[in-house]
């Protein structure tokens with residue numbers, strides 16, 4: 001199999017240059033993964049489907065399409081090895097991105113990836129979302145907040161909502177169990193955070209590698225200054 005991944009029907013059109021950026025990102029991911037813990041998945045096809053394709057699947061959501069059309073500003077909270085932020089930054093060079101993570105080593109990796117791939121529209125920030133979300137430099141300044149595999153929806157919403165301008169969108173990458181196991185909690189958090197939940201969207205990964213669900217919301221107005229609560233509290237006492 002070559003790096004063109006011709007067998008893969010990407011959720012968004014990618015040119016040759018972008019496909020080369022993905023190939024280089026994959027190389028760096030498996031190389032750095034030998035020294036720092038970045039991902040449990042290293043098989044090339046699986047990385048392309050479970051990490052790259054999955055990150056780009058947000059292209060199916062109208063709220064994302066709108067932000068992309070407007071060249072919006074997005075934050076990826078708890079980006080880890082760069083998902084979904086790096087694939088989105090490759091696919092959407094007209095937008096700007098902030099990738100944040102509480103672990104310095106992962107931020108160092110992300111900075112190296114951005115430098116190597118020439119992703120000048122990405123800023124990688126070492127910090128906890130609860131601290132950043134209380135800082136006026138970040139608060140209320142984003143069109144979209146994204147997070148994948150970071151926390152339960154009602155915890156994530158408290159991380160995400162403070163970053164959003166009124167009318168901005170929060171998008172959580174979830175498993176399909178979200179609908180039965182987290183939706184009611186998310187509804188309760190939405191009321192406290194001035195958000196309106198959108199209908200969840202479940203989609204299939206290629207090659208029968210499972211399905212996933214987007215849980216998303218619109219920020220109706222700026223959140224109260226009480227949120228986010230101080231670092232560690234949202235996960236210990238979820239809304």
Ligand SMILES: C[S@@+](CC[C@H](N)C(=O)[O-])C[C@H]1O[C@@H](n2cnc3c(N)ncnc32)[C@H](O)[C@@H]1O
Pocket residue numbers: 077078079080081082083084100101102103106127128129130147148149150159
């Ligand atoms: C399981 S990893 C997921 C990484 C990536 N989003 C993905 O889908 O592969 C969770 C990441 O979130 C980060 N994280 C957890 N809570 C955080 C917080 N409150 N603020 C910033 N980063 C956080 C962790 O350091 C870790 O890198």
